[in-house]
Amino acid sequence: xxxxxxxxxxxxxxxxxxxxxxxxxxxxxxxxxxxxxxxxxxxxxxxxxxxxxxxxxxxxxxxxxxxxxxxxxxxxxxxxxxxxxxxxxxxxxxxxxxxxxxxxxxxxxxxxxxxxxxxxxxxxxxxxxxxxxxxxxxxxxxxxxxxxxxxxxxxxxxxxxxxxxxxxxxxxxxxxxxxxxxxxxxxxxxxxx
Numbered sequence: 676x677x678x679x680x681x682x683x684x685x686x687x688x689x690x691x692x693x694x695x696x697x698x699x700x701x702x703x704x705x706x707x708x709x710x711x712x713x714x715x716x717x718x719x720x721x722x723x724x725x726x727x728x729x730x731x732x733x734x735x736x737x738x739x740x741x742x743x744x745x746x747x748x749x750x751x752x753x754x755x756x757x758x759x760x761x762x763x764x765x766x767x768x769x770x771x772x773x774x775x776x777x778x779x780x781x782x783x784x785x786x787x788x789x790x791x792x793x794x795x796x797x798x799x800x801x802x803x804x805x806x807x808x809x810x811x812x813x814x815x816x817x818x819x820x821x822x823x824x825x826x827x828x829x830x831x832x833x834x835x836x837x838x839x840x841x842x843x844x845x846x847x848x849x850x851x852x853x854x855x856x857x858x859x860x861x862x863x864x865x866x867x868x
Contacts, residue, residue: 682756682758682804682841682842683756683836683841683842683843683844683845684755684756684757684832684835684836684839684841684842684843684844685755685756685832685835685843685844686753686754686755686808686831686832686835687753687754688751688752688753688779688810688831689751689752689753690748690750690751690752691724691750691751691752691809692752695724695752695807695809696723696724696783698807699718699783699785699787699807699809700718700720700785701713701716705790707790707791707792707803708789708790709789709790709791709800710789712788712789712802713789715788715789716785716786716787716788716789717763717784717785717786718783718784718785718786719763719766719767719783719784719785720782720783721782721783722782722783724750724783724809727750727782727811728749728750731743731749731750731811731813734813734815734818735749735813735818735819736818737818738817738818739817739818739819744819744820747819747820748812748820749811749812749813749820750809750810750811750812751809751810751812752807752808752809752810753807753808753810754805754806754807755769755805755806755807755808755835755839756804756805756841756844757786757804757805757806757839757841758804758839758841759788759802759804761786761804761806761839763784763786765838765839765840766784766786766806766808767784768838769808769834769835769838769839770784770808772834772837772838773810773831773834776830776834777821777823777827777830777831777834778814778815778821779810779811779812779821780810780811780813781808781809781810781811782809782810782811783807783808783809784806784807784808784809785806785807786806787803787804787805787806787807788802788804790802790803790805791803832844
């Protein structure tokens with residue numbers, strides 16, 4: 676029997692990767708991308724990552740009188756689970772709330788509708804609808820990196836669910852698997868039982 680499973684949203688920020696723009700804006704190709712769907716992707720860019728990083732470094736020096744610490748993570752990227760009909764406007768609304776309530780400033784958005792996998796049994800394409808939000812994590816009062824507590828991260832989940840009109844993921848549930856880890860786990864399950 677085929678039951679409808681409601682997709683729950685989540686937002687998970689990590690340090691931005693050096694190849695984020697190449698991935699997000701499809702300057703690279705991957706085996707989990709369905710090229711005929713790439714035209715459905717959407718993009719919004721206020722700054723390039725390298726330009727924003729230079730601005731952050733300069734502002735930190737100006738505001739604090741010191742260089743940005745080497746271990747600082749002033750630019751972070753989130754993967755946000757979305758619905759097929761989530762719009763760029765919905766993600767801008769989310770971005771505005773993240774800035775208003777948590778001082779996180781989004782400067783790049785990429786909606787990906789071309790990623791997924793083929794079901795092993797049915798051979799049906801299973802899309803992985805998500806968006807990448809690249810954020811400036813600088814505290815404009817101090818010039819240093821924003822310091823958030825665990826309740827702030829919980830608040831991010833609430834804001835995301837509200838703005839995208841989706842159910843929120845379960846608090847304290849297992850962390851999001853990276854793409855490689857997810858694929859390894861899927862293969863292990865296919866060999867089991």
